[in-house]
Amino acid sequence: MIARDMFEQFEQRFGPLIKRADLPSDHRLFVFIDPSSVKHVCQHIFRDLDARYVASIGADDRPFTGKFLVAHNFAFDKDHVLCSAIAHLPPENPRIDSITDFVPAASWAEREMRDLIGLEPVGHRYPKRLVLPDGWPEGHHPLRKDVPWNELPDSFDDTREFNFDDPPEGCTVVPFGPFHPTLDEPAHFRLYVEGEMVRGCEYRGFMVHRGIEKLAESVMCYNDIPILAERICGICGCVHNVAYVQAVEEAAGLQPPPRAEYVRTIMLELERLHSHLLWVGLAGHIVGFDTLFMQSFRIREPIMGIAEKISGNRKTYALCVIGGVRWNITPAIKIELRQVLDQLENEWAAVVAAVTHDKNVQKRTCGVGVADAALVKSTGLLGPVARAAGLEIDCRRDHPYAAYDCVEFEVITERDGDVWARLLVRMKEVFESIRIIRQCLEKMEDGPLQLEIKDELPVGRIGLSSVEAPRGESHHFVITGENNRPRRWRVRAPTYQNLQGVPAMIKDQQLADMTISLGSIDPCFSCTDRLETIDVSSGSVKVWSQKELLNLTRMKGRQP
Amino acid sequence: MNVLWAILGGLANVGVILLAAPLAQGLLRKITARIQSRQGPPLLQPYFDLLKLLGKEDIESGECPSMQRFAAYLALAVVLTLACLLPMGFSAPFGSAGDVIVLVYLLTVSGICTLLAGLAAGSTYSLLGISREMMTMITLEPLFAIALIVGAVHTNSLRLDTVLNGSVYGAAGIPWSGVIMLGVMSLSFQAFVQRVPFDISEAETELMEGPLAEYSGPKLALFKYAQMAKLIIYSALFVALFAPWGASLMFPIGWLLFWIKVFALVLLVTLIAATHARYRIDQAIRFFASLVGVSVVALILASYGY
Numbered sequence: 001m002i003a004r005d006m007f008e009q010f011e012q013r014f015g016p017l018i019k020r021a022d023l024p025s026d027h028r029l030f031v032f033i034d035p036s037s038v039k040h041v042c043q044h045i046f047r048d049l050d051a052r053y054v055a056s057i058g059a060d061d062r063p064f065t066g067k068f069l070v071a072h073n074f075a076f077d078k079d080h081v082l083c084s085a086i087a088h089l090p091p092e093n094p095r096i097d098s099i100t101d102f103v104p105a106a107s108w109a110e111r112e113m114r115d116l117i118g119l120e121p122v123g124h125r126y127p128k129r130l131v132l133p134d135g136w137p138e139g140h141h142p143l144r145k146d147v148p149w150n151e152l153p154d155s156f157d158d159t160r161e162f163n164f165d166d167p168p169e170g171c172t173v174v175p176f177g178p179f180h181p182t183l184d185e186p187a188h189f190r191l192y193v194e195g196e197m198v199r200g201c202e203y204r205g206f207m208v209h210r211g212i213e214k215l216a217e218s219v220m221c222y223n224d225i226p227i228l229a230e231r232i233c234g235i236c237g238c239v240h241n242v243a244y245v246q247a248v249e250e251a252a253g254l255q256p257p258p259r260a261e262y263v264r265t266i267m268l269e270l271e272r273l274h275s276h277l278l279w280v281g282l283a284g285h286i287v288g289f290d291t292l293f294m295q296s297f298r299i300r301e302p303i304m305g306i307a308e309k310i311s312g313n314r315k316t317y318a319l320c321v322i323g324g325v326r327w328n329i330t331p332a333i334k335i336e337l338r339q340v341l342d343q344l345e346n347e348w349a350a351v352v353a354a355v356t357h358d359k360n361v362q363k364r365t366c367g368v369g370v371a372d373a374a375l376v377k378s379t380g381l382l383g384p385v386a387r388a389a390g391l392e393i394d395c396r397r398d399h400p401y402a403a404y405d406c407v408e409f410e411v412i413t414e415r416d417g418d419v420w421a422r423l424l425v426r427m428k429e430v431f432e433s434i435r436i437i438r439q440c441l442e443k444m445e446d447g448p449l450q451l452e453i454k455d456e457l458p459v460g461r462i463g464l465s466s467v468e469a470p471r472g473e474s475h476h477f478v479i480t481g482e483n484n485r486p487r488r489w490r491v492r493a494p495t496y497q498n499l500q501g502v503p504a505m506i507k508d509q510q511l512a513d514m515t516i517s518l519g520s521i522d523p524c525f526s527c528t529d530r531l532e533t534i535d536v537s538s539g540s541v542k543v544w545s546q547k548e549l550l551n552l553t554r555m556k557g558r559q560p
Numbered sequence: 561m562n563v564l565w566a567i568l569g570g571l572a573n574v575g576v577i578l579l580a581a582p583l584a585q586g587l588l589r590k591i592t593a594r595i596q597s598r599q600g601p602p603l604l605q606p607y608f609d610l611l612k613l614l615g616k617e618d619i620e621s622g623e624c625p626s627m628q629r630f631a632a633y634l635a636l637a638v639v640l641t642l643a644c645l646l647p648m649g650f651s652a653p654f655g656s657a658g659d660v661i662v663l664v665y666l667l668t669v670s671g672i673c674t675l676l677a678g679l680a681a682g683s684t685y686s687l688l689g690i691s692r693e694m695m696t697m698i699t700l701e702p703l704f705a706i707a708l709i710v711g712a713v714h715t716n717s718l719r720l721d722t723v724l725n726g727s728v729y730g731a732a733g734i735p736w737s738g739v740i741m742l743g744v745m746s747l748s749f750q751a752f753v754q755r756v757p758f759d760i761s762e763a764e765t766e767l768m769e770g771p772l773a774e775y776s777g778p779k780l781a782l783f784k785y786a787q788m789a790k791l792i793i794y795s796a797l798f799v800a801l802f803a804p805w806g807a808s809l810m811f812p813i814g815w816l817l818f819w820i821k822v823f824a825l826v827l828l829v830t831l832i833a834a835t836h837a838r839y840r841i842d843q844a845i846r847f848f849a850s851l852v853g854v855s856v857v858a859l860i861l862a863s864y865g866y
Contacts (some may be wrong), residue, residue, distance in 0.1 A: 174684050196688075196841060288756050288838025294596030360757065361838050511688070512840045 001079045003029040006049075009061060014041060016535070022462070027080050028224040030462055035087040036074070039097040042085060046103050052077055052393065053105040053380045054466070055492035058113035060144045064460065064487065068094045068119060070385035072106070073464065073475065077398040082464050089119065101242065105380030108500055109492070129153050129205045134162045142214060149218040162204055167192040171199050174511065178207055182286050182515045187523075191506075191514065192222055198506050198514055203499065207323070221459065221484040222248060226320045232491060233524050235278065237316050238271045239469040240476070240491060245320040246401055247478040252322075253461030256258075260324040262444040262547045264402040266337075267310070267319050267327075268467070269433040269440075273344070274303045275470035276426045276433075279522045280351075283423060285520045287364045293356065299347045302340045309333055322457075324450030334441055336361050341434050352427045365420040369505040369517030372417050381496045383472020384425045385521050389417035395468040407439040411554040413500065419520040426470075426522075456484070469494055471522045495524045570644035571652030572797035577643040581788035582606035584823065588830045595834040603847055605825075608730055608786065613781035622774040623682030631676035632779040635786040638670045639793055646796050649815035651721050660708045663797075667704055670790065678771030679784070683858065691772020692841050696751065696758075699848035706855045707741045707801060710862040714738075724800040737862035742802050744855045748848065749825075753791045757836040758844055795801040795825040 006029055007021045019035040022030040033041050045051045051074035059069040067088040087486035089096060096110050098121035100107050110121040111130035115344050118141035121127060132142075137155040139145065166175050171192035179185035187205040187400040214233060216225045229244040230237035242264050248258060277300040284292030304314040311327050311458045329337070355361060371379075376386045386393050396404040412428045414421035463478045472494030481487030498521040504519045586604040593600025622628050645654055645663060671693065678690030711727030712718050714737075730736035751758035775783055799821045804819040839847070 042569045063695050172684070174688070196691075283839070288759070289836065290592075290756075294598060298597045358837075361837075363843060364837050364840065510840055510842065 002026040031085040042099045056109035057490040060119040061490040095120045181541045236469040243467040243476040247463040247465035247476040251461040252457040259447040261403040380497045388421035587786045613827035616777035632782040635673035639789040649818040682775035736866045737858040740858040755834040795822045
């Protein structure tokens with residue numbers, strides 16, 4: 001079924017509730033619906049048509065259309081269609097029905113909308129503050145267009161503490177994070193522990209928000225943003241870089257030259273290689289198997305080296321501009337890359353053989369952190385977590401971008417949905433990535449790297465892009481705008497969805513399994529922490545206010 | 561005169577342990593590094609680490625700083641007392657003075673130091689660490705005690721120098737009980753010296769060093785020193801109890817043989833630690849409990865003379 005057929009079905013079923021639709025291609029469907037029908041339409045899409053929930057986006061569209069905008073994005077993976085149900089809300093007291101009753105995966109997205117844009121999700125079961133810092137006043141929404149990007153509200157109270165839920169009876173609270181050796185970034189899990197068993201948890205994250213989306217929408221321009229986008233994440237930066245650029249290209253109807261598509265594919269797969277190797281190493285470290293950690297980092301090193309030769313950087317490749325790429329794969333690099341891949345394939349095969357026969361590692365990972373197919377569907381879990389539970393979803397095949405439609409590869413799946421299955425999926429995906437890069441090197445033909453763009457990009461168009469990051473689908477949503485910059489750019493990184501599945505994964509498990517369960521989604525907290533600007537740190541004994549901390553660091557800085 | 565020699569011998573043992581323990585640690589780190597394709601720190605690095613820590617500011621922290629200090633002192637004191645009692649290439653200095661019961665007590669006290677350290681810190685993670693340590697102690701300590709008692713049963717004596725001389729094989733015919741205990745102790749040895757896969761009570765990636773979380777500077781140095789010494793002491797105990805062969809040879813040969821065996825054991829510990837993942841506490845306890853069951857069988861066999 002292509003997008004047009006779907007739209008005709010919607011029209012028959014909902015009639016006048018569907019206002020209009022944009023069908024830029026067979027694989028994209030933007031339906032504009034009446035806000036009152038959002039629940040019915042989404043329920044139909046998610047339940048009856050069995051679509052996969054992708055993301056929800058809120059936007060302040062008042063300067064342009066006089067209204068707020070809400071979009072719920074779904075993916076029809078088998079039909080290769082990405083669908084967006086868009087509703088416009090009145091500028092006064094914007095409210096919209098929550099869809100979390102049947103799409104629990106939308107919980108965070110709706111809470112984020114409430115925090116940042118001030119769209120009240122009516123009927124949300126847990127409308128607690130998610131993104132904004134503890135001291136931020138209620139009723140002040142930083143992503144609204146009338147709020148400057150660098151504003152700190154006067155009523156910001158840096159002494160206020162977060163209001164955590166009460167733990168269930170008989171449980172003690174074990175704070176996990178914000179600083180913990182296995183969390184390389186700050187995030188706080190408040191674990192409710194009974195003996196050694198975890199009974200539940202509350203998550204408080206978003207501690208290092210950098211205001212990236214706000215910054216992009218207010219001070220940067222189209223070709224600055226890719227450089228900013230790849231700083232969303234220290235490991236899968238290139239994914240965000242490519243995803244943003246693709247979303248803009250789609251909105252503007254641009255088609256980058258074939259060689260650029262191949263270069264993008266190669267860099268994305270190089271990134272997957274080093275990310276998966278990093279993860280296998282970290283997983284080893286988490287269960288106390290440091291030799292695995294050291295060996296996978298040794299094997300990973302040549303990949304970083306070749307990335308540096310291509311782009312000048314081991315990470316943050318600064319690869320894309322709108323309509324093309326900045327780096328070329330020269331014949332010399334081609335030869336070297338092939339050598340690196342051969343060496344990697346051999347060494348990795350040895351590691352995989354050693355790990356898959358290791359009873360000791362299996363003992364720590366089998367049956368641990370289970371996310372079954374039902375949980376994956378309801379919470380919208382992605383990437384290796386979903387594939388380990390037997391769901392065959394992979395954006396590279398389902399929603400092909402770059403040059404993925406020109407290469408052959410297998411989507412690796414396992415059945416058990418535990419940490420062991422995720423380990424197997426990631427280890428095998430390394431071989432598929434090697435295969436993809438080899439095919440790209442084979443098929444790539446000479447040609448230009450960038451498209452010549454003479455006109456200004458059209459205004460008010462919507463673009464979607466799903467890119468399969470090492471951790472799962474990274475989804476970018478762009479509305480093009482004036483002044484050479486997008487009106488709205490929303491990033492939904494895979495960890496944003498996967499983290500929502502963690503409480504269910506760790507429930508009724510040993511505390512010792514918490515770290516590997518959390519680690520097994522390959523969490524990337526910086527990916528989820530994009531939006532806000534201010535953070536309040538608190539010590540256990542004394543609560544330091546932000547001003548005091550700043551003074552403290554300044555005093556330190558002045559010491560000889 | 562005898563007493564004087566005993567005291568001098570004990571002090572010599574303490575000196576040897578203090579000197580050799582960081583070396584064993586250095587060797588362990590170097591070999592681990594080589595297994596992991598790393599260069600590794602210099603062999604003498606642990607000496608410098610200890611010196612550096614000893615020279616740092618002595619910070620009082622945690623719920624009960626005085627108990628924290630006491631635990632650190634006690635930890636090192638206990639291992640050094642143990643050192644006085646063990647044969648280290650010569651016969652045990654206080655051979656006629658103490659008996660193996662003292663050994664059993666001292667081994668337990670060294671575990672209690674960790675409990676005190678964790679209690680003194682009073683944080684959630686350290687408390688979790690000591691609850692794990694306590695569970696481990698309860699199932700682990702009987703193993704060494706039973707091994708010593710098996711030896712005592714065979715030799716009809718509790719004297720240190722008699723028991724710590726391969727006494728477990730004292731049965732007539734095939735020494736079944738001794739062989740079983742050798743197996744049990746080899747399987748649990750990693751846990752006695754608190755290395756992977758049984759470093760559960762201070763698992764860095766789970767409990768952030770658990771009981772030791774609040775330690776820094778000189779007090780941490782003492783604890784680390786005690787841990788390093790423990791590796792040698794337990795190795796020496798193991799060698800004396802299960803592999804004493806050649807100890808009675810004339811001075812340099814017997815002495816050399818002893819230390820070769822001890823360092824071979826350190827090497828074994830390193831290899832196992834570098835190739836295993838950490839067990840979970842419940843998996844470990846189940847494992848220890850089955851070992852306790854097996855060793856009780858050995859004890860019964862020993863009491864019937866097998």
